[in-house]
Amino acid sequence: xxxxxxxxxxxxxxxxxxxxxxxxxxxxxxxxxxxxxxxxxxxxxxxxxxxxxxxxxxxxxxxxxxxxxxxxxxxxxxxxxxxxxxxxxxxxxxxxxxxxxxxxxxxxxxxxxxxxxxxxxxxxxxxxxxxxxxxxxxxxxxxxxxxxxxxxxxxxxxxxxxxxxxxxxxxxxxxxxxxxxxxxxxxxxxxxxxxxxxxxxxxxxxxxxxxxxxxxxxxxxxxxxxxxxxxxxxxxxxxxxxxxxxxxxxxxxxxxxxxxxxxxxxxxx
Numbered sequence: 001x002x003x004x005x006x007x008x009x010x011x012x013x014x015x016x017x018x019x020x021x022x023x024x025x026x027x028x029x030x031x032x033x034x035x036x037x038x039x040x041x042x043x044x045x046x047x048x049x050x051x052x053x054x055x056x057x058x059x060x061x062x063x064x065x066x067x068x069x070x071x072x073x074x075x076x077x078x079x080x081x082x083x084x085x086x087x088x089x090x091x092x093x094x095x096x097x098x099x100x101x102x103x104x105x106x107x108x109x110x111x112x113x114x115x116x117x118x119x120x121x122x123x124x125x126x127x128x129x130x131x132x133x134x135x136x137x138x139x140x141x142x143x144x145x146x147x148x149x150x151x152x153x154x155x156x157x158x159x160x161x162x163x164x165x166x167x168x169x170x171x172x173x174x175x176x177x178x179x180x181x182x183x184x185x186x187x188x189x190x191x192x193x194x195x196x197x198x199x200x201x202x203x204x205x206x207x208x209x210x211x212x213x214x215x216x217x218x219x220x221x222x223x224x225x226x227x228x229x230x231x232x233x234x235x236x237x238x239x240x241x242x243x244x245x246x247x248x249x250x251x252x253x254x255x256x257x258x259x260x261x262x263x264x265x266x267x268x269x
Contacts, residue, residue: 002120002150002151002152002172002173002174003118003119003120003151004118004119004120004150004151005113005117005118006073006076006077006078006113006117006118007076008150009077009078009108009113009150009151010076010077010078010079012078012106012148012150012173013078013079013080013081013106013108013148013150015173016104016106016148016171016173016197017081017083017104017106019178019197020083020104020146020194020195020197021083021104023193023194023195023196024041024046024085024102024104024194025043027041027193027194028040028041028042029041030087030100030102030144030190030191030194031187031189031190031191032099032100032142033142033187034099034140034141034142034165035099037099039087039089039099039100040089041087041100045087045088045089046085046086046087046088047085047086047088048083048084048085048086049083049084049085049086050081050082050083050084051082051083051084051134053082053134054079054080054081054082054105054131054134055079055080055081055082057080058074058077058078058079058080058110059074061110061111061114062074062077062114065111065114065115066114066115073114077108077110077113077114078106078108078110078113078150080105080106080107080108080110081104081105081106082103082104082105082131082134082135083103083104083105084101084102084103084135085101085102085103085104086098086100086101087099087100087101087102098138098141099141099142100141100142100143100144101135101141101142101143101144102143102144102146102194103135103143103144103145103146104146104148104195105131105135105145105146105147105148106147106148106149106150107123107127107131107147107148107149108149108150108151109121109151119151120151121151122149122151122152122153122154123147123149123151123152123153123154123157123170124153124154124156124157125154125156125157125159125160128147128153128157128160128161128168128170129160131145131147132145132163132166132168135166136163136165136166138165139164139165140165141165142165142166143165143166143167144166144167144169144191144194144195145166145167145168145169146168146169146171146180146194146195147168147169147170147171148171148172148173149170149171149172150172150173151172152172152174153170153172153181157170158170158181158183161181161182161183162183162185162187167182167183167185167187167188167191168183169181169182169183169192169194169195171195171197174231174232177198177202177203177205177206177232178197178198179231179232179233179234180195180196180197180233181233182195200238203232203234203238203242204238204241204242204245206232206234207228207232207234207238207239207242207243207246208242208246210228210231210232211223211243211246211264218253218264218265218266219266221263221265222263223263223264224261224262224263225239225240225243225261225262225263226261228243240255240262243255243262243263243264246264247264251267252266252267252269253265253266253267254266254267
């Protein structure tokens, strides 16, 4: 559980939104599970909307709970930003219409940050539901939704990441890098790249760092691919590649693939 200050939360929010924006910009096509069609998602078929409902709510809460230096508090605070990227399509005959919306937003423990200047409170299933209701308003549009929390998410949140016309990816940040959990659903297809916040090289470096900080788990036969998937949220193929490379570079380690889940084990000579 991460404790974070106002400024740290603001910096993390900005970094998340920038990475999602970059991923959206690099996306050429995207799949719509509602009609099983893939649509062009380049700039000529994509529009951006910055919704201010959640940011406006932060201003009102600062006025309610901050006791002094309201402008300074507002400047330090994350804004619970919400950006929507609409993917349009026009048939040969008929008007242009939105088929897919990609949403990037952040959740922050606003009350704690205003009153105490710091917080470790995690986002809840209720928080996810409230944000989703604000975004996924049209049954004829499919929504890919990325939600970020600088303090992490309660465990039960992973059970609330999919619906008939939406999929949610939950992200947070830890000392070893970004983590993202995707609902295990075939409708994602290549859409996971929208909220994949790190390059493969960054993932491998984060896994190597995690292993160095948790050598005791190797001795206890606990440094498994499942542990890394839970802690870092990285895809299994990347985890396996990183663990295999670590074992190749250390003569006292072995990447054991005979036992499930796969794991790093100590070799005694």
